[in-house]
Amino acid sequence: MGRVKIKFPAENPIAKVTIPVRISDINYGGHVGNDSVLSIIHESRVQWLAQNGYTELNIDGVGLIMADVMIAYKGEAFYGDVLTVNVYAEEITEYTFDLLYHISAQRNDGSSKDIAHAKTAMVCFDYKMRQKTNMPRALKKQLQGLANL
Numbered sequence: 001m002g003r004v005k006i007k008f009p010a011e012n013p014i015a016k017v018t019i020p021v022r023i024s025d026i027n028y029g030g031h032v033g034n035d036s037v038l039s040i041i042h043e044s045r046v047q048w049l050a051q052n053g054y055t056e057l058n059i060d061g062v063g064l065i066m067a068d069v070m071i072a073y074k075g076e077a078f079y080g081d082v083l084t085v086n087v088y089a090e091e092i093t094e095y096t097f098d099l100l101y102h103i104s105a106q107r108n109d110g111s112s113k114d115i116a117h118a119k120t121a122m123v124c125f126d127y128k129m130r131q132k133t134n135m136p137r138a139l140k141k142q143l144q145g146l147a148n149l
Contacts, residue, residue, distance in 0.1 A: 004072040006117040008100055014143070015048035015084040021081045031076035037116050038069065044059050044085040047122070052142065057127065060136035064076075065125040067096070072116040081105040083115065089143045095132045096123050097143055 019040055027033030032040075034104060042108040049055060057063045088100040101118040 004070045004087070004117075005149075006070065006072055006100060006119050008086075008102055008117075009088050009090055013102075014089050014134050015044070015051060015085075015087040017047045017085050017087070018045055018048050018106075019085065021077055021079055021085045023079055026079050031078055032115070033127065034085060035070070037071055037073070037103070037118070040083060040085065040103065041069070041071075041118050041120060041130075044087055044101055045099060045122075047089050052053070054139075059139050060126075061124045062133055062139075063127045064122050067121040067123050069118065069120050071116055071118045073116050077103075077105040077113075077115045080108055091121075092135075092140065092143050094134055095118070096121060097135070 007045075021032055025032045025036035027036075046056060049059070054060075082105070084104050084106060086102040088102075089097055090100065091098040099120050099122060101116070101120075103114075103116045103118070105113045107113065123132050124135045124139075125131070129141050
């Protein structure tokens with residue numbers, strides 16, 4: 001079975017967020033659990049949206065729903081680490097876009113370690129009609145402009 005491989009664009013990320021590892025992120029193995037990595041991805045996306053005045057339920061009247069996710073685990077993160085998540089956009093269409101997440105841990109000793117690479121396919125969604133809808137013009141322009149620097 002082939003491993004998940006995510007290639008990051010050469011462009012600058014559309015967002016950079018930091019998230020401290022919480023004790024609730026730690027599993028029985030003593031490191032951040034796989035379920036917590038998905039929560040960290042979600043938190044990163046919500047922080048990026050908030051930086052732009054949006055929420056997942058309201059981007060100029062349109063919501064977002066996640067169609068799929070891929071996560072490639074690269075290393076362990078521990079309680080006390082601060083995660084840096086660089087978020088990139090690509091594959092922008094009329095209804096959808098992909099977000100790529102490069103997650104690294106900043107250790108107390110000053111070192112950095114790759115933790116995970118991930119991709120989420122996001123769909124613009126009308127929660128009242130329960131169907132996909134066109135991407136708001138402002139979001140599409142922002143994604144295209146920032147994704148193509």
